[in-house]
Amino acid sequence: MDPNLTLLSQPSQACSYLAEPCTKGGRSPSPREQGRDSPFPWSQVPSSSLADPDWFWDEHIQAKRARVETIVRGMCLSPNPPVPGNAPARDSPCCPERKRKQNLPVQQGPPKPGPAGDRGSRKGGPRVREQLHLLKQQLKHLQEHILQAAEPKAAAQGPGGSETGKGPLSVKQRNGSGSRAWAVDSAHHGSSGDPSRVEKHRVSEVKHQSEEPRFLPSGARALLEILKKELTGAISQAVDSVLQKVLLDPSGHLTHLGRSFSGLVPDGRSEPSPPEGGACKDPLPLAALPRRAEPQTGAPLGNLSLAKPLDSPRYPVSPRMIPKPYQGPPANCPLTVPAHIQEDQILSQLLGHGPSGHWRGNLPQDSSPQSHPSSEAALRPWGAAKLRPLALSQQQCPWLFTSTCLERLPLVPSVKMEQGGLQAVTDALPFSSLHKQEGLNPGHLKKAKLMFFFTRYPSSNLLKAYFPDVQFNRCITSQMIKWFSNFREFYYIQMEKFARQAISDGVTNPKMLVVLRNSQLFRALNMHYNKGNDFEVPDCFLEIASLTLQEFFRAVSAGKDSDPSWKKPIYKIISKLDSDIPEIFKSSSYPQELFRN
DNA sequence: TCTATACCTG
DNA sequence: CAGGTATAGA
Numbered sequence: 001m002d003p004n005l006t007l008l009s010q011p012s013q014a015c016s017y018l019a020e021p022c023t024k025g026g027r028s029p030s031p032r033e034q035g036r037d038s039p040f041p042w043s044q045v046p047s048s049s050l051a052d053p054d055w056f057w058d059e060h061i062q063a064k065r066a067r068v069e070t071i072v073r074g075m076c077l078s079p080n081p082p083v084p085g086n087a088p089a090r091d092s093p094c095c096p097e098r099k100r101k102q103n104l105p106v107q108q109g110p111p112k113p114g115p116a117g118d119r120g121s122r123k124g125g126p127r128v129r130e131q132l133h134l135l136k137q138q139l140k141h142l143q144e145h146i147l148q149a150a151e152p153k154a155a156a157q158g159p160g161g162s163e164t165g166k167g168p169l170s171v172k173q174r175n176g177s178g179s180r181a182w183a184v185d186s187a188h189h190g191s192s193g194d195p196s197r198v199e200k201h202r203v204s205e206v207k208h209q210s211e212e213p214r215f216l217p218s219g220a221r222a223l224l225e226i227l228k229k230e231l232t233g234a235i236s237q238a239v240d241s242v243l244q245k246v247l248l249d250p251s252g253h254l255t256h257l258g259r260s261f262s263g264l265v266p267d268g269r270s271e272p273s274p275p276e277g278g279a280c281k282d283p284l285p286l287a288a289l290p291r292r293a294e295p296q297t298g299a300p301l302g303n304l305s306l307a308k309p310l311d312s313p314r315y316p317v318s319p320r321m322i323p324k325p326y327q328g329p330p331a332n333c334p335l336t337v338p339a340h341i342q343e344d345q346i347l348s349q350l351l352g353h354g355p356s357g358h359w360r361g362n363l364p365q366d367s368s369p370q371s372h373p374s375s376e377a378a379l380r381p382w383g384a385a386k387l388r389p390l391a392l393s394q395q396q397c398p399w400l401f402t403s404t405c406l407e408r409l410p411l412v413p414s415v416k417m418e419q420g421g422l423q424a425v426t427d428a429l430p431f432s433s434l435h436k437q438e439g440l441n442p443g444h445l446k447k448a449k450l451m452f453f454f455t456r457y458p459s460s461n462l463l464k465a466y467f468p469d470v471q472f473n474r475c476i477t478s479q480m481i482k483w484f485s486n487f488r489e490f491y492y493i494q495m496e497k498f499a500r501q502a503i504s505d506g507v508t509n510p511k512m513l514v515v516l517r518n519s520q521l522f523r524a525l526n527m528h529y530n531k532g533n534d535f536e537v538p539d540c541f542l543e544i545a546s547l548t549l550q551e552f553f554r555a556v557s558a559g560k561d562s563d564p565s566w567k568k569p570i571y572k573i574i575s576k577l578d579s580d581i582p583e584i585f586k587s588s589s590y591p592q593e594l595f596r597n
Numbered sequence: 598t599c600t601a602t603a604c605c606t607g
Numbered sequence: 608c609a610g611g612t613a614t615a616g617a
Contacts, residue, residue, distance in 0.1 A: 445608090479609085485602065486608055565615095567603085 436471040440479060444470060448480060449529040451585060452487045453541040455578040466581060469588035487529065492552075492567065494524050495545070499552035510550040510557075515542050521549065540579045548574055 460477050498521045502513055515522050551570045560566040
């Protein structure tokens with residue numbers, strides 16, 4: 001019966017959505033991969049070198065020079081030439097099994113280039129000095145390189161360079177990282193200039209740092225350290241910037257997420273917040289008000305669109321202020337948020353701020369954007385709460401409204417009323433300029449339902465008379481006619497149902513069938529047309545209901561229901577029993593006074 | 598034929 | 608509650 005129940009079953013899919021980036025972030029495979037490739041090349045060199053005696057030195061002195069020259073030459077030609085040649089040889093020889101083991105899982109085509117010195121690695125001994133020499137040379141070139149490539153900043157980086165200054169740069173860093181990456185790489189074990197690779201090696205370097213110092217001059221060591229740090233910074237910067245880009249692009253909520261992650265997103269542009277854009281489209285100036293309140297909550301609008309289901313719990317909303325329907329709308333709005341949904345969400349925001357709780361009374365109007373031929377679209381998401389007029393709130397939660405009677409707002413369908421401040425706007429606007437809106441809103445529906453207590457077969461003219469704020473056209477008229485048709489349908493179904501029940505219960509005298517206010521039938525009807533029980537059902541309706549019930553009872557008792565059109569006579573009778581509708585219903589506003597009587 | 602409404606369905 | 612269909616009356 002209660003359409004709202006369906007709203008409760010909305011799962012929040014935002015969770016998974018949000019979770020995705022998290023997994024991505026945590027996925028970083030680097031740690032393992034890093035440990036895989038690098039260890040060998042490095043551990044291998046020193047160990048073998050130490051084992052070998054010096055006599056090797058003379059023999060290889062020439063070769064060493066030649067190699068150094070080659071390397072230096074290569075360095076001048078390209079960013080990462082010298083090493084690659086050596087690397088492969090290094091890796092392969094030593095413990096192929098281990099290598100395979102570790103590489104198997106990842107196993108990328110090109111074997112990780114190891115440090116320099118293929119055949120040399122086997123011989124060992126002289127390689128140590130040779131390498132030292134090599135490194136010196138490379139470092140020198142590196143310095144030059146950096147000085148040239150890294151512009152002003154490079155100067156500082158040089159020999160005692162500071163690895164500071166990470167913050168500001170993006171372009172600079174890029175250049176710097178490029179050259180630095182190459183530098184470090186070549187210095188140790190060489191590889192392509194690919195930053196990611198460098199990153200891998202970097203970790204491995206740290207592992208073997210304890211060994212390095214023994215073979216490197218202090219100056220070189222310092223430089224290495226600097227380079228490492230710079231590289232680290234540069235890489236992390238690059239990663240961050242890429243991440244940032246990726247996270248920024250899709251949409252606002254992702255941005256938000258990214259920010260919480262890295263904390264690097266500049267505040268200035270970090271808040272594209274699509275929902276705002278949507279809200280801006282809202283023709284009603286009133287929409288601006290709720291938005292202004294956002295910052296105060298500390299809940300960016302960006303959250304609303306996507307993460308509402310998740311975030312809402314965090315909002316300090318007092319229990320009484322949490323309307324059921326809330327659980328519905330949020331789940332609907334991943335990225336593209338329909339206008340009316342956004343409004344709902346904006347309203348939801350207000351819950352946290354609202355001075356009193358008057359929004360409840362206003363909701364019926366608020367929720368429906370003006371031109372909604374099928375007001376249901378706007379209606380449904382709101383469910384019961386939206387249809388719950390002030391009177392109900394008073395009855396059920398009297399403590400909510402200390403000054404309700406004074407504050408009762410005219411339910412002007414065309415006006416979106418938010419908090420008190422908006423009421424002023426509402427009041428200031430002459431009704432004439434706002435009414436005659438095209439489309440029916442929940443308030444209209446509610447009113448129609450109440451009117452049903454007086455008239456079951458309203459003419460279009462009657463409807464026009466009682467809905468002065470509606471710009472009637474063929475569509476609107478038929479829609480409203482359809483409403484009453486649906487009302488009747490439900491009404492007659494109930495009548496037939498209870499008439500049959502009475503018969504089965506052994507009732508013989510139709511006069512015994514009277515619809516009382518405490519009867520089951522009445523409750524059913526009241527629930528349907530007067531949900532919330534904020535309107536006192538007129539006695540005349542009870543009489544009509546009783547009569548209808550009796551007619552159904554007689555017809556069914558007489559077995560007339562075998563006739564396909566057996567209900568028609570009943571309809572005819574009932575159609576003549578429409579009562580006059582109180583004048584108050586003609587008020588375009590939704591007179592709260594109605595509910596008092 | 599057109600309109601209004603009942604009936605059925607989603 | 609709305610959309611579609613069937614049907615009765617004008």
